[in-house]
Each structure stands twice: as structure tokens, then as C-alpha cells.
Amino acid sequence: MDEKKIMCIGLVCLDIISVVDKYPEEDTDTRCLSQRWQRGGNASNSCTVLSLLGARCAFMGSLAAGQVANNLPDVTAENFKTVDLSDYKWIHVEARNANEQVKMIKRIEQYNDMMAAGQKITVSVEIEKTRDDLYQLFSYGDVVFVSKDVARKFGFNSPSEALKGLYSKVKKGAILICAWAEKGADGLCSDNKIVHSDAFPPEKIVDTLGAGDTFNASVIFALSNGKSLQEALTFGCKTAGKKCGLHGYDGIV
Template sequence: WDVLSQEELFTAQVRTEEVLTATCLDFYFGIQKECKQFPVFSFILEDFQKFSIDVSLMSEHAQCMSPASMVISNIRTGSRTILHMNRDLPDVTVDDFSKVTLSHFKWIHWEGRNADEQIKMIQQVETFNSKLPPHQRITISVEIEKTQEPLYQLFPHGDVVFISKDVARHFGFHSAEAALRGLYARVKKGAVLICAWAEKGADALGPDGLLVHSDAFPPETLVDTLGAGDTFNAGVLYSLSNGGSLQDALTLGCRVAGRKCGFHGYDGISQMFSGV
């Protein structure tokens, strides 16, 4: 479950993690609707409609304004600085989540935000899953990107857990492999732990204890890194949800992220991988 309503950043987290996988993933990424007079509202909905993203389940906060972000991109290096403004839009709550019919979904992804509430949502899914045979259960994935202590309680709640390079370093690890081996004890039995490490590619560790690695696929010219991590997640989730191996998923994630860094924005990413 993702709260995605930022003028710039929402495309990185919705378009790449939803549109790229729209034909095969039953994800639900919620946005929260702000006052219709605010121009971001139209921008978001038009973009969702353009890419056939279903927003029928979004929660509405008519008196709130959408968060907005100004992204300053360095033309020479492709790096970016983000100035973020969030006035009053609340995060998704467990009450919002309770209105969702879980039987409509096969995979739900949480980006770590208000972890206390998110764990309650995940527990609802776990209760739902407990009544079903394994092949009918919803797969749960979580991403722990920010170095915030409350988010670390999400570790044992995902079937697939993504951690960022920043989180790995926060725990004192200096490589993806070291982070996965050092933090795997935090995830639940049978889970997959994944860590991307920028130009060094990404590693994953599953219950068999075998480390899986993919090299990075950098573009000839680095143009725009905004959303690289989200496009990586998109590729991994797309592959895993369609029965791909962990190696295939990791490689696709790195390929998608590398391709994205070679141009501005996100339009056309799915066409570049239309044969996948």
C-alpha cells in the first residue's frame, strides 16, 4: 500500500511500479484526493488515466492539499536534489485499508512510511491468508528506504523485503552482500531480502542461503536518476509476480533502472521492455 500524491515523485512510485506491471500485477497503490481546484489533482488523475491505472479505491481528503516536490537535476552528473513540501495530507490508515476487498489482489506492496499503521494493515492480510491454501494467498512486499527507527519493525512482515543502501550503511554494512547476510535474521522464515547498491548492481538472499547478484546496466550517458530505485523495485516485482526466478527478477530490476537513468522521466519505459 503506497500513499502517492506528489506532483513530481508520484510518477516514480506509481508509474514505474504500476504501469510497467499493469497487465500482470494486481497491485493497489492509493492516492489521496485533494481539493479539485488545486492543479496537481488534475495532473495526477490525467496521468493515471493515460496509463490505465485504477484509482477507484483511493481515499479522499477534499480539504487537504497534495504534497509537492521540486526536483533540481544536475545536467552534468544526473544527480538530483529534492525540495519537498507536505502541508496536511495524512498517510493511509488501517481504517482506509479495511475498506479494500482483499480477494481482488494477489500482491500488495508497502513503502515504509507510517509503520505502526502499516503493520496493522499487513496483519489483516496475514489473517486473510491464513484461511487460504498457499497458491491463493496474497504476497506481501515491503520497502525500507529511509533510516528511521520506526520503519525497521517492518523487517519481519514481508515475503519480499527491499532495503536501501542508506539503511544498509546505517547498520554499519559497506556492501549489499554484507547487509543481506547481516540483516537476514530480521526477516521472517522463507522471506527474500533484496538490496540494490547503485552502480554496483543488486544482491538478494533467500531462504536457501544462496546469494544472488546482478551487475548494474548503466546508460551511456547518465541523464536522470530520479526514480531509479522505484524502477528497480518495479522490475523485480514484475518478474517475481510472473513466476520468474530470483536471478531473473534481480537482473530485470537492474536493467530497467539502468535504462531509466538514461533519459528524463518515465514515459516509454514499458515499451522498452515490451518483449519481457
């Protein structure tokens, strides 16, 4: 029997990346050295990285008929009813339309209630945007990724502060993770012991777009393969650091 898959639910979009010799000053014209178009979006990027790492994975989101489109609808709970949950071992949700996503996760919880321990689906949630309506998702993930921006919105100035201050919002037994760019990443689970990994920056930083999505995917990949939280954070930071030294994702593994 084939191994069950990891699904990422959220945004896919078009990223247009212009390469210049230095960061442009305000109100100035700058000649572009090169430009590329690539598929982007948090959930889409994480799915790309999971695939490159060797995971069987799937993406769920709104796709356009052509290369460019605006204001595509988010996935709804009604859309999610078409998913055969028995195909998946892990479902990752990028917080967007939270009210619908809560319904989707509740469907997964109902499914898990009927399954043996080893057959339950792990749910991870990424809370990146500083929007109050998204914060209800803190209590619905087995693994919750909270961004530096959200941590700062709550008044925290380091990943360890954020984890201590926000852990009461997650459900019992959940893992809360906060990455903080050059400060690395911290994780906290029910044993109240904060786990830390330093950052692993490349010799030269060339492209940080999608570094956070790379970190999330790498942590999910490690945890889904039975690695410890410490091992997962270190792997996530190493892979995200390697990505920052590359244009796009080719060569990440």
C-alpha cells in the same frame, strides 16, 4: 476470470524537475534549460512502472483535490479495511507510518490463513528511510527491499554485507533484496545463497529520479510472474538502467 492485481500503498507527490547544463555550485544562480512537473512518490512511481510493464495494478494513498498540496495523511488500517483483498495477488507497502502498516499486513495475514496456497497474497515491503520506527516492518514482508542508506545506517558497506547482517530480521523464508546503484543489486533467501546482478547503466545518464522505484516494480513484476530471484534481479537492474537514460518513464518498455 481477470488476473488478480498488484497494489502499491504509499506516497504520491508532485515532483518538479529542473534541467540544467551542469550541477549548480553552492550559492550560484543557474539558468534552467527546461522544467517539468510529474507525479512522483515511491509507491506511485512503482505503480506507474508496473502498469507500463503490463501488470494489472492499483495504487492506495492520499490524493489532493488540486495539483499541489502539503502534509497529506498516510493511509491508515481503518482505510485499508475497505480493500477487497480477493482482488489482489501482491500488495507492496512503502514503509511510512509503520504502526498502521503492521495492522494492515496483519489483516492480509489473517486473509491468507483462510486461503489455499495458490490464492495467498504476497506482501512486499520497501524500507528506504533511515527511521528506527520503520525497521519493525523487516519481519512482515515476504519480500523486503532495503535501501543503501538503511544498510549504511546499520554499518554495512556493500549489498552482500547488508543481506548477511540483516537477514535475521526478516521472517522465515522471506527474500531480502538490496540495490546499490552502480554496484547492482543482491538478493538473499532462505537457502543462504546470495544472488547478484550487475548494474546496466545507459550510455548517458539523464534522469535517475525514480530508478529505485523502477527496480522495485520490475522485481515485483518478475517474481509475481514466477521468475527466479536471479531473473528478477537482472530484470530489475536492466529496467532501472534503461530508466536512467530516459526523462520520466515513457519508453521504459
